[in-house]
Amino acid sequence: MSKPHEHRVRVRYGETDQMGVVHHANYLSYMEDGRTRLMADLGCSYAELERDGFGLPVRRAELRYWAAAHYDEVLVVRTSVKGMRAASVTFEYEIHNEAGTRIATGVIELACVNLKTEERKPVALPAELRSLLS
Amino acid sequence: MSKPHEHRVRVRYGETDQMGVVHHANYLSYMEDGRTRLMADLGCSYAELERDGFGLPVRRAELRYWAAAHYDEVLVVRTSVKGMRAASVTFEYEIHNEAGTRIATGVIELACVNLKTEERKPVALPAELRSLLS
Amino acid sequence: MSKPHEHRVRVRYGETDQMGVVHHANYLSYMEDGRTRLMADLGCSYAELERDGFGLPVRRAELRYWAAAHYDEVLVVRTSVKGMRAASVTFEYEIHNEAGTRIATGVIELACVNLKTEERKPVALPAELRSLLS
Amino acid sequence: MSKPHEHRVRVRYGETDQMGVVHHANYLSYMEDGRTRLMADLGCSYAELERDGFGLPVRRAELRYWAAAHYDEVLVVRTSVKGMRAASVTFEYEIHNEAGTRIATGVIELACVNLKTEERKPVALPAELRSLLS
Secondary structure, eight states: OOSOEEEEEEOOGGGBOTTSSBOTTHHHHHHHHHHHHHHHHTTOOHHHHHHTTEEOOEEEEEEEEOSOOOTTOEEEEEEEEEEEETTEEEEEEEEEETTOOEEEEEEEEEEOEETTSTTOOBOOOOHHHHHHHO | OOSOEEEEEEOOGGGBOTTSSBOTTHHHHHHHHHHHHHHHHTTOOHHHHHHTTEEOOEEEEEEEEOSOOOTTOEEEEEEEEEEEETTEEEEEEEEEETTOOEEEEEEEEEEOEETTSTTOOBOOOOHHHHHHHO | OOSOEEEEEEOOGGGBOTTSSBOTTHHHHHHHHHHHHHHHHTTOOHHHHHHTTEEOOEEEEEEEEOSOOOTTOEEEEEEEEEEEETTEEEEEEEEEETTOOEEEEEEEEEEOEETTSTTOOBOOOOHHHHHHHO | OOSOEEEEEEOOGGGBOTTSSBOTTHHHHHHHHHHHHHHHHTTOOHHHHHHTTEEOOEEEEEEEEOSOOOTTOEEEEEEEEEEEETTEEEEEEEEEETTOOEEEEEEEEEEOEETTSTTOOBOOOOHHHHHHHO
16 A cells, blocks of 8 residues: 555543553554554455454564653554465554654554354455455 | 351552452452362362353352452452252352451342353253252 | 544454354443544543543453354444433443344443542542533 | 473463463463562562562563463463563463363563663663572
8 A cells, every 4th residue: 555544543542551551452443443543444344344254363563662642642543454365464654643653563463364164264364355456 | 058168369560450459350260260169179070060061151140359469468258058049059259368258249140041052041940050059 | 512423344254253243341442442433433532541540440340241142243332321420420221233132231431530549539520521421 | 591481371261262262362461470579489479579670561462372271271381481681581381281282372472661660671680589590
């Protein structure tokens, strides 16, 4: 993709911790939101993908925290596809606040698995998803 | 039951909010922990119950917050069965800190539903569970 | 208020549980979002209120769960002021999905406390907030 | 340290997602629990550290997810100190289930900051903490 997808989230009160900033685990949820909105905007609903028997569990996550975010701030989550392999896709993220300060960045790799088997074996990305993400 | 079941949880950092205390939503998780440990200690694993096709979703919750709890405090969750109906069970909770201060109390009613039907219709509590909880 | 305030939230993946529906604790967050957006739309930022030394911790919550909500559904949170006392305010909530099905309802009472004292003693609602919520 | 610190956590219901497994964001909380228990067992309470004006916000996290964990499973979190610099400490994690299956591994770097300044500037690790972690 030429330009990253943009999604906005507003920080919830319960997402802060006693340091007065967003607790670091929440960025994984903001990024998850980012990639499902990216997929939805491309015409591929992750909810439908699961109904078709494909799951995309996270296999690897690398996160960098650059600055703190605070309650009620609006964060801009920029998501782009970093790469695809036969049975995985990797997304890249940049989260800024509205003042333009870089808050967090990340790289998250998702495996594609067959939800219809007990062992959830890796399976090739569905052709349609692959083509939409290209 | 003559005596409430006791379960201890230690407050996690991410469970606090910027007011410096446990965020109120977490007490629902502590209480959920309390009742699943009560059931497990009586010999009925909730995980197995679900594998047998029974679910116990929450239908009603009443919570009172009496005092704040803080990071790293150990909370004592006292759980007892308040009552049962054909297709529901109600638990009662008292949460204290180790100094004996009352932190939160609650009453939570769970419906018993059939997980094997799409609509998850109410269904009688399994006889074994009913007898264990009596 | 003549008409309840409306706020929309989209269910996140991590807010579901293994029953395939939104975990019941998350509704407390959706309702918290609802009342802070109501206050913000009336011109009173809860973040500023805290900076001025006032906190609104939850003292009591009553929740009813009517139907399940699912991943990626948009929920409409209707919030209204049910009543005020000298040092507390009570909000009422109705959450529907976009098809109009009632998902959850609740009543949540918040104490008004002085964040600048160690004991966080109850304190009268700031006059401006009281007048905005009337 | 010659041997990693061990801490056990039991998976909560609300920590699962609709894929029927632990949602990936929760491992950051399990690891946070691991390092605060390690510190406490060495005689250094993180709660006290904050009261003394030192904070340890997460600056970087690398996570690998090897296998799924399930509701009610007990997970063994092994934490060790990977290294220290003037104003940061890096922990390493291995999470197994009780059957010995490797579930997740991670490396998390924490900055040491001065909580008493508005900007929370980096500051040298307190000597006592540095010596305990060595």
